Amino acid sequence: MKLSFMLSEIASGLRRNLSMVVSVILVTFVSLTFVGSAALLQSQVGKMKGYWYDKVQVAIYLCSPNPETANCAVGGDGKYAAATAEQTKGIEEVLNSAELKPYVESFQYESQEDAYKNFQEQFGNRSMADSVKPEQLPASFRVKLVDPEKYDVINERFSSLPGVDTVVDQRQYLNTVFGIINTASLVAVIIAAVMLVCAVLLVATTIRLSAFTRRRETGIMRLVGASKAVIQTPFVLEGVIASAIGAILASGVLWAVLQFVVQDRLAQQNLNMAFIDPSEMLWVAPGLLIVGVLLAWGSSLLTLRRYLKV
Amino acid sequence: MIRFDHVTKVYDAPDKPALNGVDLEVDRGDFAFLVGASGSGKSTFIRLVLREERATRGSVHVAGTNVDALASWKVPRLRRNIGVVFQDFRLLPQKTVFANVAFAMQVIGKSRAMIKETVPQVLETVGLREKAGRLPHELSGGEQQRVAIARAVVNRPAILLADEPTGNLDPETSRGIMEILETINQNGTTVVMATHDDEIVNRMRKRVIELDHGKVIRDERGGEYHAVGDRLVLPSAGQAIAPFDSEEDEL
Numbered sequence: 001m002k003l004s005f006m007l008s009e010i011a012s013g014l015r016r017n018l019s020m021v022v023s024v025i026l027v028t029f030v031s032l033t034f035v036g037s038a039a040l041l042q043s044q045v046g047k048m049k050g051y052w053y054d055k056v057q058v059a060i061y062l063c064s065p066n067p068e069t070a071n072c073a074v075g076g077d078g079k080y081a082a083a084t085a086e087q088t089k090g091i092e093e094v095l096n097s098a099e100l101k102p103y104v105e106s107f108q109y110e111s112q113e114d115a116y117k118n119f120q121e122q123f124g125n126r127s128m129a130d131s132v133k134p135e136q137l138p139a140s141f142r143v144k145l146v147d148p149e150k151y152d153v154i155n156e157r158f159s160s161l162p163g164v165d166t167v168v169d170q171r172q173y174l175n176t177v178f179g180i181i182n183t184a185s186l187v188a189v190i191i192a193a194v195m196l197v198c199a200v201l202l203v204a205t206t207i208r209l210s211a212f213t214r215r216r217e218t219g220i221m222r223l224v225g226a227s228k229a230v231i232q233t234p235f236v237l238e239g240v241i242a243s244a245i246g247a248i249l250a251s252g253v254l255w256a257v258l259q260f261v262v263q264d265r266l267a268q269q270n271l272n273m274a275f276i277d278p279s280e281m282l283w284v285a286p287g288l289l290i291v292g293v294l295l296a297w298g299s300s301l302l303t304l305r306r307y308l309k310v
Numbered sequence: 311m312i313r314f315d316h317v318t319k320v321y322d323a324p325d326k327p328a329l330n331g332v333d334l335e336v337d338r339g340d341f342a343f344l345v346g347a348s349g350s351g352k353s354t355f356i357r358l359v360l361r362e363e364r365a366t367r368g369s370v371h372v373a374g375t376n377v378d379a380l381a382s383w384k385v386p387r388l389r390r391n392i393g394v395v396f397q398d399f400r401l402l403p404q405k406t407v408f409a410n411v412a413f414a415m416q417v418i419g420k421s422r423a424m425i426k427e428t429v430p431q432v433l434e435t436v437g438l439r440e441k442a443g444r445l446p447h448e449l450s451g452g453e454q455q456r457v458a459i460a461r462a463v464v465n466r467p468a469i470l471l472a473d474e475p476t477g478n479l480d481p482e483t484s485r486g487i488m489e490i491l492e493t494i495n496q497n498g499t500t501v502v503m504a505t506h507d508d509e510i511v512n513r514m515r516k517r518v519i520e521l522d523h524g525k526v527i528r529d530e531r532g533g534e535y536h537a538v539g540d541r542l543v544l545p546s547a548g549q550a551i552a553p554f555d556s557e558e559d560e561l
Contacts, residue, residue, distance in 0.1 A: 005416045216402060217413075223360070224465065225390030226417035228383065 009217075009234045010241070013210055020206040021242045027202050028246025028296070029253075031195030032288045034188045036254045039284050041185035044276050045178050051274035052174050057142045058154050059168045062088060064112070064138035067165040082112075083139065087163025091141060094157065103150050107143040115139065138165060196295065199246075203239045203296050204303040210235055211308045218308060232304050239300040240293050247292035251285035311469060311500045312336040312359055317368035319354050319524075328354040330524035331368070336502060336517075338468070341495045343511050344504040345535045346521035352504035355521070356471050359502075360392060361385050373468055390418060393462030393470040393499075397477035399454045401446040407433065407457050408442040414461045432460045436490050452483030456490060463494055470494060472503040476510060484510060511535040 014021050062083035063072035075081035088109075094100065095107050110118070116134035143154060151169040159167050211218070214235075221231050258278040267275045312335070319329040329351045336342050344352045357363045358370050361377045370377050373391055380388060401410050408429055415425045433439045436456040446454055455475060462470060472491065476484035488510055495501045505511065511518060511534065518533030519526060 216400065220400060220402070220413065220461075221417045222386075223389060223394050224414040224417060224461070225386040225388070225392075227386045230417055230419075 006234060006237075010237050013214065013234055013238045014241070016213055017206060017210050017238070020202075020209060021238070024199070024202050024206050024239065024242040024296075025246045025249070027195065027199045028243040028292050029249040031192055031199050032247050032250035032292055033253055034192035034195060035291060036250055036284050036288050038185045038188035038192060039287065040254065040258070040276060040280060041181055041188065043280055043284075045181050045185075047274050047276050048174070048181075049178070053148050053171065057144045057170060058151055059170060060091065060141040060143060060154070060158050061138040061165045061168065062091070062140060063163055063165045064136065066136055067138075069166050071159065072165055073162065082135070083163035083165075087161075088139070091158065091161055091163060094161065095141060095143065100153075100157065103146055103153050105144045105146045107141050110140045110142055112137050112139045199243065199292075200295055200299040203243065203299045206242070207235050207239055207300040207303045208307045210238060211304065222309070232301075232308065235304055235308065236297060236300045239296040243292040243296035244289060247285075247289045250288055251281060254284065255281045311338045311340070311373060312502065313371040314355075314358075315369045315371070317358065317365045317370055319351075319358060319363060320366045327366070327524050329358070329365075329521075332521075332524070332526055334519060334526055334529060336500060338500055339495070339498055340517060341492070341501045341514075342503070342517040342519055343514070343533075343535065344502060344519050344521065345506070345508075345511060348506075349523075350521040351524045352521060353473060354524075356394070356473050356502075356504060359469070359471060360394065361388060386418075390465055391468050393459075393465070393467040395455070395458050395462050395470070395472040395475045397474035399446075399451075399458045399478075401454055401457055401461075403446050405445075406442065407438060407444050407446070407449070410446070410457055411461045411464050414464050418465065420465075428464060429460075432464045435463075435493065436460045437486075450483070451479050452486055455479060455483075455487055459487070459490055459494070463499065467499065469500045469502070472501065472505075474505055475503065476505065476507055481509065488514060508535045 061068065063080060064082050065080055067080050072080045072083075092109070095104060112134045115137040116132070119132060119137060145151065145154065148171060151171070155167045155169070158164050218231050255278055258276065258280065262275050263277055267273075267277075314332045314334050317329055317332045318327050320327045332351075332355075344355060346352055354363065358365055359372055359377070361380060364378050369379075372388060375388065377388060402413065405413060411429045411432060412425045415428065420428075430439060430442065433442055436459055438453060438456055438460065441449065441453065446457065449457070455478075459470075459475070470491070475491070476487055479487065484507065491501055491503065492514070515532045517531045518528065518535055520528040520533075520535065
């Protein structure tokens with residue numbers, strides 16, 4: 001069949017079924033927007049992990065007068081004693097040992113004075129900062145791991161050493177944030193799934209209607225010996241074109257959100273945070289297009305098998 | 311050209327087959343009338359030739375191929391070799407006469423140049439060259455049927471099947487249609503026409519195959535036919551022009 005003839009058949013099909021075609025476009029548009037949002041949220045989580053995990057480390061807190069755990073020795077006065085210089089040295093030796101070489105990338109000692117300085121920097125504008133004294137804060141080793149997932153190795157090795165109060169994986173603070181984002185993307189995925197089911201059913205109904213209104217043409221096509229592909233292709237393309245338009249609209253909206261909301265506002269207001277940028281759409285948009293086209297293609301073929309005799 | 315070997319076709323009721331052990335052969339270039347009361351199996355015969363249905367028992371051969379054994383993707387090729395005309399014309403109402411005939415060529419991928427060359431020739435054969443730009447509803451019933459014939463033969467099929475082609479037409483118009491069918495037959499196309507119209511059958515003096523309750527009860531050359539009793543009450547022309555009755559939905 002000649003391309004121009006095929007195109008004119010498709011155009012007339014789209015015209016005759018205009019309201020159905022518009023609803024297919026809208027439903028695929030909304031559902032693919034949710035699919036795309038879920039993908040972008042995941043990508044944002046990935047970006048934040050990369051950004052923060054570089055900065056966040058494992059902290060080995062040494063004993064201080066206010067320990068978190070009961071690991072610290074009690075001094076002669078019945079109070080908890082701060083880690084001694086020997087204990088600190090011993091910990092440093094273990095960190096430098098060949099045993100931990102494969103895990104530790106670098107480490108840094110933060111004395112009680114350093115901790116006090118950092119504390120003042122972070123909370124200096126609040127009244128409680130005034131009542132904190134350097135000797136109340138624990139000294140610590142900030143350890144940067146080669147693989148942040150290997151936190152357990154450090155924990156196991158150090159938590160029972162004398163002078164160590166507690167070993168903290170600072171990533172756990174981030175996990176709360178990621179938990180929230182993951183929940184949001186899960187919700188987006190669920191909405192997307194429901195909407196995609198709607199889209200598939202709507203494409204099926206549209207194709208069915210279209211097959212019914214064009215049964216004269218297809219009847220004649222069959223009788224004069226048009227092949228199955230020639231008879232079915234205009235119907236399939238009708239659904240595919242409609243959902244491709246939906247995918248393009250969804251990509252446009254997501255791009256606009258990334259550009260004008262994330263990039264121009266959120267990123268400007270939160271300079272110390274990492275945000276995804278509109279270039280993410282370079283992989284999200286083709287993905288949405290493929291999802292939309294495949295769904296429409298599959299559902300129209302299944303419908304045609306039932307409702308269009310060839 | 312068409313050969314039926316002990317063909318039996320059962321639809322729903324096994325004790326009432328639509329065709330019952332039919333043996334017959336239509337040679338290349340033949341003109342055969344298929345006559346009989348409604349329900350005698352004429353339409354089933356046509357549907358079996360077109361492979362709209364498969365024989366329950368026996369085999370149907372068309373142009374040397376056993377159509378029952380034909381893979382479904384080869385069925386379009388079979389149908390390109392068969393033209394079909396129906397009682398209700400089945401034209402596309404929003405397409406012109408030219409476009410209706412051209413449609414049959416477009417959907418099997420013929421080139422635009424070939425369509426431009428062939429369609430006017432075929433319209434000339436059926437005497438509608440001047441009306442190529444008209445829409446179906448602007449034509450009389452006889453003219454519409456001639457458009458349908460033009461569409462059926464535009465791809466030069468070896469066989470033309472006509473299912474009651476004059477059923478909606480008055481005797482005068484019917485005669486014109488028969489002349490066209492005869493011309494097509496003289497050009498080498500095998501024509502099989504199912505009809506009730508005894509006047510036409512008797513005037514044409516062609517081969518007559520009479521079916522009754524799914525059996526061939528008579529097959530003679532130059533035969534006659536006298537329809538009895540249950541002749542179809544024909545719908546008025548106005549109703550019949552509305553294309554695509556329930557029968558179409560089955561096809």
